[in-house]
Amino acid sequence: MYITITPHKTDGNYAQSSADFVAYLEKENEGKAIIDQEHFFNQYGEEITGAEVIKEIDGNTAKLKKTEPKFYSITINPSQRELKQLQDPKKDLKTYTRELMKDYAKAFNREIHGRAVTVEDIKYYAKIEKVRTYKGTDKQIQENQPYATKILQLKHDIREIQAGRLVGNVKTIENKIAQLEKEAPHQQNGKRIVRGMPKEGSQSHIHIIVSRKDISNSVSLSPGSKHKASEVTMHGKSVKRGFNRDAFFATSEKTFDSVFKYKRNYVETYQGRKTFLKNPKLYFSVLSGLPTNEKATAYKLLSKSGVPIMKIPTNKIQLAIKVINKLKQGLDKAIQSGSIGT
Template sequence: MVAKIPASGKGLSQRTGSSGGLVAYLEKEVQGQWFSLEREDVPAAEVTQTLDHNKRNLNRDADKYYQVILAPSQTELRHIGSDPEKLRAYTRAAMEQYAANFGKGIEGRDLVYFAKVEHERTTNHQDRAVQLGDMEKGEAKEGPQTHIHVIVSRTENLARYSERKQASELDRKNPYHLSPLTNHKNTQRGVVTGGFERKQYSERVEQAFDQAFAYERPLTETFRYAHTMQHGTPEQCAALQVQAIQEQQRQVERQAAVQQSVSEQRPQLPGPVPAQGQQPAAPLEQPRPALTPTIEQAPAPERQRVRGPRM
């Protein structure tokens, strides 16, 4: 599972204006079918309007929204059959983790976000196959490529903020501005408290998938393993590799034990069932061993004593 939050930049990566450009781009595969925390099939025009109006006290050059990309692996997709309903439920669970990861005590309903499931991906200049010349840029990738795009407002849900404010549930003057690209991580002092730990978020969405779909994730498929292999020391990499080998050996031993147990408990096949009104066939007699015939031996002939002539 890859949870990616692209940085702001030029073109569609520019986050300081309207979200309309990104929303229109994500209509390329299929129109509509946007969903939020509580709604399905939200029109694209409503997505843009809702995101663009959920802002307060942000400078002109400040980011107004962010994008979260959730990309399950092909093994994970096969585990859930690429079921769109399960992917939508998982997306909502991942956005609960997104809210919790800011450390401000907020929930998914304190966010304004819309998501869309896509089933196709094409190559770009960053793909290894393109760099090696094996594929052209823009070619469709093979195998299951289902993934989710989420557009989330930087400002917390203003409608819910106002309701809680009127109900005296909040004593803060302004709504939260939530940036997953902040450099603050669980800060306790200063102007900014909380923050966003992107590494922790990747681990949390991975665990959310495993818990939701009872997925037994091998060590080699974890974010911790991939991150350590890329950024860890040689000693850390070697230790994880040994741990992965030991895990694979235990898995092989468990599978062998299960197969042996099944073979031992396999019931004997019953005999043929007699037709209605028919007497059950008598059990077949076991063949008796052939008897070796006894051959009576003829008595040995008596020896006659022959006397010689008298001298």
């Protein structure tokens, strides 16, 4: 499970309207019959139109400055292993979203009229998408790039030859291009993986637009707060503030596991990934101490996700910094692409 929370920006500035983002989320509906389209939903409603989402989000920004986010984007990216646990993906992902938004509300260390924030205070709209495409940050694109560069140059040479500005044999160059296409390390269905190509397999994920202001348009609820859960004194009164991201990310996994009876491996956990990035030695110590079956599953998951699995170090001498950095780089990419657990 890979979850992100980001303030929505356009050209480096905070978006003043959700219109462009909503249009982006509607792209998968293009050319589809109404019955096959995915619509927005929230905690209590279904079949919500994009126009209604724009109206509700854009109309819920009282007293917010141009320099402040009007809304946030939350993406929920289950791994293919997690998706396989679902009986009815569309229905189950909606159920999970609604449970996760309860966790989101609980992560605020705020009070509204003397009570804790609840999901009833959150104005949000969610949408399921079924397609993911390869981006420039994906490992497959980066490792295919040297071949892509050579192919682009050869195609340029062909155009120059055809225009009479270069001497050469077009057929020979076309054969070189065909060979490079085959030699590229990452292929999908017999074709070189390129940017924009849809990823194969189950790729369902969820996008959520959540308003910065609460449902009453009177209280600011920022998950991007620089303050962790804490209390400060303002005007002689103790005021709670902050959003606990760690708690939200960790709880979101437990919620999924509880709702769908999913047995999460250590390498799939938020705490495990966090431990690896901060303390690789402790990470491998925990990994090596797992029961045999769980350890085998852990190595299998890491290997499938693209992490370079070498002989796992078992003592401080073997735990060379070069090895750690190489493994860390691989895990970083796997986490960002949401591929741990594929």
